[in-house]
Amino acid sequence: MNAYHSTRSPEPLRPSKDAIRTGLAADGGLFVSDWLENLEIDLGNLAQMSYAEIAQLVLGALLPDFAPEEVAACVERAYGGTFSSPEVTPAVPVGDNWVLELFHGPTCAFKDVALQMLPQLMACSANASARDGAAEKIMIVTATSGDTGKAALAGFADKPGCGITVFYPEGKVSAVQQLQMTTQAGSNVSVCAVRGNFDDAQSAVKRTFGNRDLAARLAEKGVVLSSANSINVGRLVPQVVYYFAAYAQMLRAGAVSAGDPVEFCVPTGNFGDVLAGYYAKCMGLPVARLIVASNRNNVLSDFLATGVYDRNRPFFTTISPSMDILISSNLERMLYYASGKDCALIARLMNDLAATGRYEVPAEVKAALDETFACAWASDDEQRAAIKSCWDEHGYLLDPHTACAWDALGKVPELPGVPRVVLATADPYKFPEAVCTALGIEVEAEKRADGTLREPGFAAMDALEAATGVTAPAQLRGLETAAVRFDDVVDPDGIGAYVEGAAEKL
Numbered sequence: 001m002n003a004y005h006s007t008r009s010p011e012p013l014r015p016s017k018d019a020i021r022t023g024l025a026a027d028g029g030l031f032v033s034d035w036l037e038n039l040e041i042d043l044g045n046l047a048q049m050s051y052a053e054i055a056q057l058v059l060g061a062l063l064p065d066f067a068p069e070e071v072a073a074c075v076e077r078a079y080g081g082t083f084s085s086p087e088v089t090p091a092v093p094v095g096d097n098w099v100l101e102l103f104h105g106p107t108c109a110f111k112d113v114a115l116q117m118l119p120q121l122m123a124c125s126a127n128a129s130a131r132d133g134a135a136e137k138i139m140i141v142t143a144t145s146g147d148t149g150k151a152a153l154a155g156f157a158d159k160p161g162c163g164i165t166v167f168y169p170e171g172k173v174s175a176v177q178q179l180q181m182t183t184q185a186g187s188n189v190s191v192c193a194v195r196g197n198f199d200d201a202q203s204a205v206k207r208t209f210g211n212r213d214l215a216a217r218l219a220e221k222g223v224v225l226s227s228a229n230s231i232n233v234g235r236l237v238p239q240v241v242y243y244f245a246a247y248a249q250m251l252r253a254g255a256v257s258a259g260d261p262v263e264f265c266v267p268t269g270n271f272g273d274v275l276a277g278y279y280a281k282c283m284g285l286p287v288a289r290l291i292v293a294s295n296r297n298n299v300l301s302d303f304l305a306t307g308v309y310d311r312n313r314p315f316f317t318t319i320s321p322s323m324d325i326l327i328s329s330n331l332e333r334m335l336y337y338a339s340g341k342d343c344a345l346i347a348r349l350m351n352d353l354a355a356t357g358r359y360e361v362p363a364e365v366k367a368a369l370d371e372t373f374a375c376a377w378a379s380d381d382e383q384r385a386a387i388k389s390c391w392d393e394h395g396y397l398l399d400p401h402t403a404c405a406w407d408a409l410g411k412v413p414e415l416p417g418v419p420r421v422v423l424a425t426a427d428p429y430k431f432p433e434a435v436c437t438a439l440g441i442e443v444e445a446e447k448r449a450d451g452t453l454r455e456p457g458f459a460a461m462d463a464l465e466a467a468t469g470v471t472a473p474a475q476l477r478g479l480e481t482a483a484v485r486f487d488d489v490v491d492p493d494g495i496g497a498y499v500e501g502a503a504e505k506l
Helices: 016-022 051-062 068-079 111-115 118-131 147-156 175-182 198-209 212-220 233-253 272-282 299-306 331-338 343-356 363-370 380-394 400-409 432-439 456-468 474-481 492-503
Strands: 004-006 031-033 091-094 097-101 137-143 162-169 189-194 223-226 262-267 287-294 308-310 358-360 373-377 420-424 488-490
Touching: 004 016, 016 118, 016 223, 016 233, 031 331, 051 068, 051 233, 068 118, 091 233, 097 233, 111 118, 111 147, 111 233, 118 137, 118 147, 118 162, 118 233, 137 147, 137 198, 137 492, 147 162, 147 175, 147 189, 162 175, 162 198, 162 492, 175 456, 175 474, 189 198, 189 492, 198 492, 212 223, 212 492, 233 262, 233 272, 262 272, 262 400, 272 287, 272 331, 287 299, 287 400, 299 308, 299 373, 331 343, 331 363, 343 358, 373 400, 380 400, 380 432, 400 420, 400 432, 432 456, 456 474, 488 492
Parallel strands: 097 420, 137 162, 137 223, 162 189, 189 488, 262 287, 262 420, 287 373
Antiparallel strands: 004 031, 091 097, 308 358
């Protein structure tokens, strides 16, 4: 049976609709499948296929209990008119490399690609549950380090049968990111800051999913919890599509021939974006190597270099806040595959992480990871230098997260004759102050007519546009006049109660 199960136990098997609706396995593990290597995608016709056609092919393979007409309808609703590029995720040459632009969706971040799709998949899953006589409302609960929150809010706002509650670390997202969330419209949305960092918020959300008393109280009201984080397989699967779409565009451009290897360099903190590349490789995409690019919170780079995962280290607030993460949830899925699908080992490693904050993988697991992954990390200064050099040399603007990957290209030796693709995860105007600083553009404090200071991020947008001629996206510009709806703040142990209160709105 082509079904999903927990990384920590081979049973019970769950159809993909059930896995998406549930989000997290009952034992705290993540849902995985054992048949990736049996899903090889034929590359022969890839160059002639649109993004929508590739999405239907990939999603149909990974979500086998969705009927073809359901997948087609989900793809149309997710990508039919919500992205500003006809390619959805255009691949553009920059110097000797390629940049895969994942920021053309409604919130200007790569999370849009998956989070425009997840609500469609969730609706199909809920409909299936209703047909089985178990109709219920779904409360999406998500922790965000910056981009997931807004993308999830935009995807789920006012969706029938769903509510969404988003938690972000207080003071540790950019001003633009925070405004994107706190101004979100919708009768079914709630947004709350959490005292602490992203890991504090993410761990508390996971505990909320494991709170059986809370689940029972919500069940009495016909509400079930699910997640829009990449721990949800419905968030992960749509990301696989854009790796194939990048290759299709390179085929059309004559940069590769079918079967030629390509290398992808991915800025990542929670390991979901780069894990999607591993899925693509398992499904037949000729991925020569995946470069994991980290910022100063380089727990992933250290792990890939040593085989030791240790979150017992200082947490740094950086100019690439969406990667300020020390507990990379999706790495658990990769360890499952690298260990030869050893659920017992994964359960032990995750228990070690929970108890001591560290674990060390066996030598054979480390060797399996080395076959696919390389790694590098960039300091704030190195990110700024990458932004400046890419602009000076190629006239191309990077955001700080993508700059981590651009910097990594210079640190990881090239594979002879293998093209490199950098995944651009956010529009630079989401972080205008950091980009201005990198380019040496001065941003002066401005007063409004009422004498109050203008938010520096919008002054930075003006300065960046004037200096570069690159236009800021309208949806970011409009935040300056949007009304803030949410200013709640809780401690991590208050997340469960906040979710229960938000569920009262459904």
